[in-house]
Amino acid sequence: SNNKIQVELDESSGVAMMKFKSPPVNSLSLEFLTEFSISLEKLENNRACRGVILTSAVPKIFSSGLDITEMCGKSMEHYTEFWRAVQEMWLRLYGSNMVTVAAVNGSSPAGGCLMALSCDYRIMAENPKFSIGLNEAQLGIVAPFWFKDTFVNVVGHRVAERSLQLGSLHPAPEAHKLGLVDELVPEEKLMEKAAAVMAQWLALPDHARQLTKTMMRKAVLDRLVAHREEDIKNFISFVSKESIQKSLRMYMEMLKKRKS
Ligand code: CO8
Structure with a gap:
């Protein structure tokens, strides 16, 4: 891996930061996804780490979603390997025992939105130019059932039904109204807020929180497995x-x- 993701673990708080740094748009290439899964697994197995904050080092963009070039004109073998890597990223992130917080500091369509939705809590910069959503329908493609399940689990059936059919990309204020993100803050306060939310979640004993998370998410994870x-x-x-x-x-x- 050649560092498309910067990982920094603060041992005193037990919180790691994963910063996406794959310009121009943090698209989720096979390489990016592989590095993400390996980095997350390392943190998962590190007893010093209890929580992870996902954010972007690229201005104005959290992640542009799946790298479209990985889905164009490639071999069956390549599609297989790529899709397995997308599944792996989601299984690890949605199923993580750690507290996961997305600090969404830019636009976050499709696969980028999925990553944010897979966290325990989402904070977004309150810039109406940044939008988030599962816009697959706009590309003439269909979000897989586990993208849809993850979305439904966050916003509920009705909001998901409309938003998915229209392939809506919701500007931050609208995303907040729909419950797609939990909180909006001015961009310069984003990391401070993420750390505060993380501290609040980490104040609980891990064991009960982890079992509760598993109880909430297991059915959806098992379906893909x-x-x-x-x-x-x-x-x-x-x-x-x-x-x-x-x-x-x-x-x-x-x-x-x-x-x-
Ligand atoms: N994949 C590959 N390349 C991309 C992607 C992407 N997802 N997004 C942007 N790029 C490229 C652009 O083509 C452009 O390339 P170039 O410089 O060579 O022209 C470069 O990145 C920069 O992009 P922009 O100039 O558009 O940058 P902006 O800052 O103006 O905008 C955005 C950034 C908002 C991220 C914008 O690029 C955008 O909307 N991108 C598309 C996002 C998108 O719709 N992604 C959906 C991907 S599909 C997915 O994630 C899930 C699919 C699952 C179902 C599969 C079933 C088949």
Whole structure:
């Protein structure tokens, strides 16, 4: 791994910071996802670490979600390896025994939103230019069932139903109203607030909190574990369709045009 993620553990508080540093947009490439899972596993196995704060070192962007180039014109083997890495990231993060707080300091579409949703608590910079949501439908693709389950578990069925069908990207104030993020703070207060929230969660004994977290999340985690190979097959057959390849290419073109 070559440091797409900076990890710093403060042994006195037991809190680690994972800072995404993969410019320009912290897209979740195979390399990024692999490094993320390895780093998180190391922290999970480190008894000195009880909590993790996820944030970005790239200005204005938390994460742009899955790296679209990993899903375009690649081999079956590559799609398999990539999708397994996406699953692994989510299984480890959603299933983490540690307290996880997302300090969302920029835009966070799709896979970026999934990472934030997988944490125990989300704080977002109160900038209406930053938006968050599962916008897959806008790309002509469908969020997998476990993305959807994670979303439903945060915002409830009705909000998820509407937001997922429309592929909405919600500006921070709206995301807060919907419960997609728990709190908004001025950007310069974000890390201070994340540390304070973390301290509040860590004031409880780990054991009871961990068992409670497992009780809340186990059914959704088990569903993917039970259907992991099937989920990979679904991804491959979906992403290999010429119509889907075309949608993804058009979306990438749209991103480039929008710039000029
Ligand atoms: N993957 C790959 N490249 C990306 C991505 C991405 N997700 N996002 C942006 N880029 C590229 C751009 O194409 C651009 O490249 P270049 O410089 O070569 O033109 C570069 O990164 C910088 O991007 P922008 O100029 O757009 O930067 P801005 O600061 O203006 O905007 C945003 C940043 C808001 C992040 C914007 O780039 C954006 O909206 N990106 C797209 C985000 C998105 O829709 N992601 C969805 C990915 S799909 C997913 O995560 C889940 C799919 C699961 C289902 C799969 C079933 C098939």
